Amino acid sequence: MDVIFSIFQETFDNPIGTQQVPLPIIENYQGKLPNQLITYWKEHGWRGYGSGLFWMVNPQEYEEVVAHWLSGTHFETRDTYHLIARSAFGDLYLWGEHTGSLLTIAAYHSRYIDGAYSSSAEDMDGKIQALLMWVMTESINFNDLFKPAREALGDLASDEMYGFVPALMLGGSGTLKHLEKLKAVEHLIILSQFTDLLPYEFSDDE
Template identity: 55%
Template sequence: MDKVFTRFLEKFGGAIDRREVPLSSFDRYRGKLPNLLLEYWAEHGWCGYGDGIFWIVNPQEYEGVVASWTEGTKLQERDTYHLIARSAFGDLYLFGEKTGFSLNITSVLSRCVIDNFEITNEQMDRELQDFLLSMDVDTNDYGELFTPAMKKLGPLRHDEMYGFVPALMFGGPDTLDHLEKVKAVEHLTLLSQIAELQPYSFSDL
């Protein structure tokens, strides 16, 4: 295990709900995602960390989610994105084949952060290392609700997230009483259909 992933585990703790990665997935994403990420998949699988506050996921399962958020926007013209990680509350971390970790979507607010630059294949692994080193538990914890939600609703599985019902963009409150355990793909797709994705004021779209 390399130093970067060791540091990541020191921050988040051990894995939960691990799934082995099939050979077909390595073939599918080789050359599109960092080689180092595929090495992590081989060693660690797809799983959750920090008791499920952060998940490294199978991008293929989220292709429809990515399409729902990006189709018909300038993002679709800019790059081909793959969702490689997400938070328990639907923060989406996308890797662009040309631009690396250039798109972060806060799904509950229909907001995004975009970095407008391109990287070379040689820079992909460094991009992944920088991404993992930048991650911490607090930035994935919406309103410090993760621990209370886990106590009330139970731990998440790999295909689940904590979602506000009704959704915040429908005017629902962002309180524990309005959190439910929901299927991630279905809920993220629903959120993409409520409001148009908008960049944060400091971002560029």
């Protein structure tokens, strides 16, 4: 029994937007992504958890997003990255298939946290479970806006996110009245063009 995933499901209940993962895609990512993640795909599909606060996604749909965010950075040549999950507000979780590392990008203010390399398949699986622990213990609910955003703007579809207009990097305000429901891929690509991707500074406001 996967205790961590069971706790995660209890914490992030009310899954939405479930999509079954086609066998060819599972076969394509076998050996590129952790076995634990592939198991979640097989058993639960791609879906939004916590009413859409956290999403496990199809990496193929976000290849252009990854390319734009990593263009011109040292990550572009270090590894081949796949976006495996995201939050409703644009926290992106990328897996490096050769290093076995998790790269976290906060797209709304263009900051990243680089993870450690993996030494074994067990280590890789542990990082996937650590990601679930991370989203349960760290706030991915920007300024506690998720519930008010759902009430004001409606539930997210699997290809949507809540984004600030104007963007925070352009001086926008992180308040409910500046949130809109936007197409995730298109908005994330636009955000990637505003400023350089920099290391996360733990003094930054969340």
